[in-house]
Amino acid sequence: MxxxxxxxxxxxxxxxxxxxxxxxxxxxxxxxxxxxxxxxxxxxxxxxxxxxxxxxxxxSITVTEMFRDPSFFEVFRKKIIPYLKEIPHIRIWHAGCSSGEEVYSMAILLHEEGLYEKSIIYATDINEKVLKEAKEGKVPLKKMQQYTKNYIEAGGIKEFSKYYCANEKCAIFHSFLQKNIVFAHHNLVTDQSFNEFHMIICRNVIIYFNEQLKERVFQLFYESLTEDGYLGLGSKESLICSSYTDQFQEVDVQNKLFKKVT
Ligand SMILES: C[S@@+](CC[C@H](N)C(=O)[O-])C[C@H]1O[C@@H](n2cnc3c(N)ncnc32)[C@H](O)[C@@H]1O
Known part of the structure; x- marks a missing residue:
């Protein structure tokens, strides 16, 4: 009720x-x-x-991290970046982006691979409070030690501290990382698709949904991906056992990367 x-x-x-x-x-x-x-x-x-x-x-549980599950980003570099290199204008959707840590991680990765300039990242969430934080591009300084470790494990190749400046409390990302990110409100339950994407990343969101709602979201993602687009889910999430199993091929089982095939 x-x-x-x-x-x-x-x-x-x-x-x-x-x-x-x-x-x-x-x-x-x-x-x-x-x-x-x-x-x-x-x-x-x-x-x-x-x-x-x-x-x-x-x-809306908003726990997040930079380079969360570092192997996801490591495999992304190896298996998805070669595909993105062939695309003239890359569109990526982070659905359920929380306070933006995952999105800034992606911006850093794309920058290092020389792809950020030709990318646009749409980062959406249902929760206005975390979206506001995400737009500010700040994270508590005390978390940066863990994030630096994640970055290195994820295959980061630079000095992580070059991506932010710090005050006593926060690390503030350099503005060039925000340039091609669009933060917006979008509800996966009630809103429709708003573009066609080469990659959709929706990690640790559908774990909170029942089976029926997961199906709805998979349909939304299927419709929102280009013909050969990729989908990344969270470590405890999968398409397997859904009615979309045959529409996607597993690219990396452990890191929950899928490619649309039909
Ligand atoms: C646990 S966080 C995951 C953040 C990030 N993807 C990660 O893996 O670190 C889940 C996020 O999904 C958002 N969320 C929950 N229900 C949603 C919905 N119906 N539509 C869009 N976002 C939603 C929450 O507000 C929260 O920010």
């Missing part, structure tokens, strides 16, 4: 998110606000849009 009401009032559709994690998150949200029942929460949310923002922030 709460999710139905939220959808009708605000257009946010969480009805097909995986039940157990959704349930846990809603209870946590209610507890934090000292709200005893879900019907009380529903009543409050419908009249307080600010509270709805808080619920979106709680339901």
């Amino acid at each position: 709460l999710l139905e009401a939220v959808f009708r009032q605000y257009g946010y559709d969480f009805r097909d998110y995986a039940y157990s994690s959704l349930n846990r998150r809603i209870s946590y949200f209610a507890q934090r606000l000292n709200i005893a029942t879900i019907s009380e929460l529903q009543g409050k949310i419908l009249y307080e849009p600010k509270l709805m923002e808080g619920l979106v922030n709680t339901l």
Whole structure:
């Protein structure tokens, strides 16, 4: 009932998110606000849009890292970069980009491969708060040690610190990395395709969706890829067992890279 009401009032559709994690998150949200029942929460949310923002922030898990699962980026360099080198104007979509760490990682990789200038990266998310952070291009300085390690493991070939300047708290990416990135709001549940892409990266997002919603998202990705485009998923996600298995070929099983074939 709460999710139905939220959808009708605000257009946010969480009805097909995986039940157990959704349930846990809603209870946590209610507890934090000292709200005893879900019907009380529903009543409050419908009249307080600010509270709805808080619920979106709680339901969308935004944990991310630069060069997360470094082997994904290493294999991307080896197996996808040769394909992208042949394309005059590259379009990449990061769906569920969170605060942008994955997107800046991709911008760095493309820059090092001499492809950034001819690329445009669309980075989308449902959550306005993280999109705002992503546009700022800052990450907490304390995380840079781990990110530098990831960068090296991912096959990074330069001094990582040359991509940012630092103050006491933050690392701020150099503006040339932002030049070809478009950050925008897009909801994978309710919005349509908005372009045709050579590569779609959607990692650690559909893990929170039920099977029916995963199918919807695979269809969206299938329709949004060029004829021979690539799809990258998160380490615990797969197309296998979906009805799109035959439309994609596995390029790297471990790193969840797929190529559209039909
Ligand atoms: C765990 S983060 C993953 C971030 C990044 N892709 C990574 O792997 O590091 C999941 C992101 O998906 C976003 N998300 C959740 N539901 C979404 C939806 N329906 N449409 C678009 N983004 C969504 C969340 O807001 C969150 O920022």
